Amino acid sequence: MEISVSQFGELGTKVVLVGKLDISGAEKIDVPLATVAGSRGNIVVDMAGVDFIASIGIRHLVMAAKTVARKSGMLVLLDPNPTVTEVLFTSGLQDLLPIVRSEDEARAMLARKTAT
DSSP states (O other): OEEEEEEOTTSOEEEEEEEEESHHHHHHHHHHHHHHHHHOSOEEEEEEEEEEEOHHHHHHHHHHHHHHHHTTOOEEEEOOOHHHHHHHHHTTOTTTSOEESSHHHHHHHHHHHHHO
16 A cells, blocks of 8 residues: 655645555555644545555544544545445445545535535
């Protein structure tokens, strides 16, 4: 699992994940993702490069989303593949971990959140 962090315009931070979000992958993103969630507002997590997600990976995303929400921010998942999307929908986390399919859709969702 690889993780990189960059700015997402003025709306927040973009986190790009590539690899398997299994036990090993979750361990690699634990501290960096928690740090971003604790220090920033909105987060867009680019999931296009994630080809597997385990419950521990979902747990880290949920924890980050809850941390961001406590600061009135929002965490959105950008373009997870169909398999990962199915796992997330089956988990019933669509409200906490909303999925968008493009950066424009992410910008629109975050802009609406910021306006409210």
